[in-house]
Amino acid sequence: MEVSVRLGDSLWYYSQLFELPLPLIMDSNPIEFQSNLRVAETVNIPGYELESYVIQQGDTFWKLSNEYNIPIDAITLVNPSYNPLNLPIGGEIALPRRIKTRLVNGKKEYHYEHLIEDLCKLKKTYPFIKLFKVGESVLGQDLYEIKIGNGPKRVHINGSFHANEWITSGIIMHFLNDYLHALATNTPLRGFYMYPFYHEVTLSIVPMVNPDGVDLVLKGPPESEPYRSNVLTINNGSLDFSNWKANIRGVDLNNQYPAYWEIEKERKEPKEPSPRDYPGDLPLSEPEAIAMAGLTERSDFSRILAFHTQGKEMYWGYMNLEPPEAARIASEFERVSGYKAIQVIDSHAGFRDWYIYKWKRPGFTIELGEGVNPLPLSQFEEIYDNSLGIFLASLYM
Known part of the structure; x- marks a missing residue:
């Protein structure tokens, strides 16, 4: 979430207002912000997002603060153009809300x-x-x-x-x-x-x-040549790449490091690019x-x-x-x-x-x-x- 700096604001004040450790706010912004904030500059507040809210009859910032458990000044900060005591019915304001759900869904074919x-x-x-x-x-x-x-x-x-x-x-x-x-x-x-x-x-x-x-296994061969033809040749013409461990050139990346690489080169069965286990021509x-x-x-x-x-x-x-x-x-x-x-x-x-x-x-x-x-x-x-x-x-x- 981004906020616009007002006269007298500081990163420390934002840390108190949004209940965040100060170092997280400091590390979320350019280093020059740490000593001198200028009015109207934009500051990043981590872990928050702005939620749109349509103003209802009788709403005030104080009422919304109590209803949504948001500090009044946090609402004021993200709505600088509104009079907190005279909100237009039907108008839209932003409410700063802490993100409580995962943004990442790793449970899928993760390409x-x-x-x-x-x-x-x-x-x-x-x-x-x-x-x-x-x-x-x-x-x-x-x-x-x-x-x-x-x-x-x-x-x-x-x-x-x-x-x-x-x-x-x-x-x-x-x-x-x-x-x-x-x-x-x-x-x-x-x-x-x-x-x-x-x-x-x-x-x-x-x-x-x-x-x-990963993309080869999950999405099939690339369109670009010669890589498409090469992987199909290595895979004996099959479009099923589920057994493929190597990179796109048929080299096993976890057999590539100079720690007795020569032993693996000698004893690994594949002696040329392969879906798995080929250590390459050199470490x-x-x-x-x-x-x-x-x-x-x-x-x-x-x-x-x-x-x-x-x-x-x-x-x-x-x-x-x-x-x-x-x-x-x-x-x-x-x-x-x-x-x-x-x-x-x-x-x-x-x-x-x-x-x-x-x-x-x-x-x-x-x-x-x-x-x-x-x-x-x-x-x-x-x-x-x-x-x-x-x-x-x-x-x-």
Whole structure:
């Protein structure tokens, strides 16, 4: 919601008027606003929207304030042209209302267009979030990172490295919406108030690493050549891409990282582009993998969580290079989710493998749900309920 500054207004006053933490308002507006507001400038108020109201006989701002539990001055602020004691019957005013419902519906076939729509809605409503383009896919679709908070603990979460695991993007966006709502309304998630984490944690999220692959699975082959012909050839002419894990060039993005990549290259069965498991001709050959590597290099993450499907388990060790705290975190993830924590698996060249290999910090691959990919949406609520504990534990552990 946007308001126009009046003489004497301040960000602190808005925080009191709308019952919002001052840092959320400060981070929702340009830094120069923090010390000097000018009359008639526009200020963003996070977590609110303006609702149209038709004036009835006997209405006053005082009456509406009591009826809708809105401070009188909040109504006055968003209706500067009205005399609060003489409202024209039939005229329309705006009522500032706190948003209490989810803006994101992750429970659907969550492709790239849905992601962009939801990011726009969340950025408009919760402008204290920061959006960064961190790279592009093969087809030129932007890869976005969302950042929330200003804390020294830097937690990174990502999803949809694999195309037919697109449900992970919807789950992550569902959590992001709930986290932002809890911050702006000071309401708890699983008994935890989120605002302290805003100062303790910088949360980084890349909800869809492989947008071209996700769209291929959900929407079919692209119109542009040579990619349409190439994916049809790789897929043996079939228009059923439900088994496709790779990016649009047939490279498995989670087999692209320089952590004993040569072992995976030698033993993986596909020796050329394939719907799954082909590690490419070189490590970090694909733009999506390069983007994630670059983001990780720049960001100095304290820990990373890569969400995949399926198996109701998580992997937390690599070559005995993980730090001792990784076992403690994995144990808590297991407790709050019911997922089995597994230290070692015979795998290399994954994003998590590389992160642990290079930084010796906690890294986790979380396998959501169980069954055959792509998992059905009928599992969405159960998956979200189980994974919410992991999301929250990643912040407080």
